[in-house]
Amino acid sequence: GAVVSQHPSRVICKSGTSVKIECRSLDFQATTMFWYRQFPKQSLMLMATSNEGSKATYEQGVEKDKFLINHASLTLSTLTVTSAHPEDSSFYICSASPGPYEQYFGPGTRLTVT
Amino acid sequence: AQTVTQSQPEMSVQEAETVTLSCTYDTSESDYYLFWYKQPPSRQMILVIRQEAYKQQNATENRFSVNFQKAAKSFSLKISDSQLGDAAMYFCAYRREAQKLVFGQGTRLTINP
Numbered sequence: 001g002a003v004v005s006q007h008p009s010r011v012i013c014k015s016g017t018s019v020k021i022e023c024r025s026l027d028f029q030a031t032t033m034f035w036y037r038q039f040p041k042q043s044l045m046l047m048a049t050s051n052e053g054s055k056a057t058y059e060q061g062v063e064k065d066k067f068l069i070n071h072a073s074l075t076l077s078t079l080t081v082t083s084a085h086p087e088d089s090s091f092y093i094c095s096a097s098p099g100p101y102e103q104y105f106g107p108g109t110r111l112t113v114t
Numbered sequence: 115a116q117t118v119t120q121s122q123p124e125m126s127v128q129e130a131e132t133v134t135l136s137c138t139y140d141t142s143e144s145d146y147y148l149f150w151y152k153q154p155p156s157r158q159m160i161l162v163i164r165q166e167a168y169k170q171q172n173a174t175e176n177r178f179s180v181n182f183q184k185a186a187k188s189f190s191l192k193i194s195d196s197q198l199g200d201a202a203m204y205f206c207a208y209r210r211e212a213q214k215l216v217f218g219q220g221t222r223l224t225i226n227p
Contacts, residue, residue, distance in 0.1 A: 095159075
């Protein structure tokens with residue numbers, strides 16, 4: 001149980017285009033989902049928190065107009081990187097929480113912007 | 115703001131031996147949660163162990179145990195009988211408000227056969 005999927009696992013896009021990453025909780029309902037960014041050989045940095053049916057809250061320094069987050073249902077959150085640039089290339093990880101204690105992570109999405 | 119520090123970028127241990135990974139944190143809260151996560155080469159984050167700050171007893175999960183020193187704000191992870199499958203990046207994490215996690219820099223653990 002407690003499986004979180006991400007799609008796609010890898011994506012390459014051209015500079016200036018937008019790319020959408022999906023995060024799904026497969027066997028539980030997630031009241032809250034989180035999006036993290038991980039640079040090579042570095043730690044995970046929280047980008048934003050999304051709650052179903054409400055606007056996402058972004059961490060300081062994260063551009064909300066560049067990283068659009070939608071939490072349309074209790075099992076799906078999406079992250080759209082708009083007008084992507086090479087510096088947006090990174091590993092993006094989502095996590096989902098069914099309640100106040102546990103948090104389950106997706107396998108991550110590697111984004112490369114050329 | 116809460117911070118988490120892992121001062122050991124890399125550690126290595128012989129298979130079947132014991133290794134301890136260090137973590138310190140800074141917070142003004144009295145009630146909180148601490149975690150150790152494992153990230154193998156697959157990049158999938160896996161929860162290793164969790165500690166509630168209000169519990170004085172150190173958490174244990176099979177070969178994994180913690181030494182939680184609340185006054186010192188220290189939260190080390192001990193891995194006993196190390197196995198090749200334990201090789202991974204290990205991240206210490208502090209849970210902020212609304213379940214937000216703050217991660218340390220990570221420690222890369224190598225297991226020598």
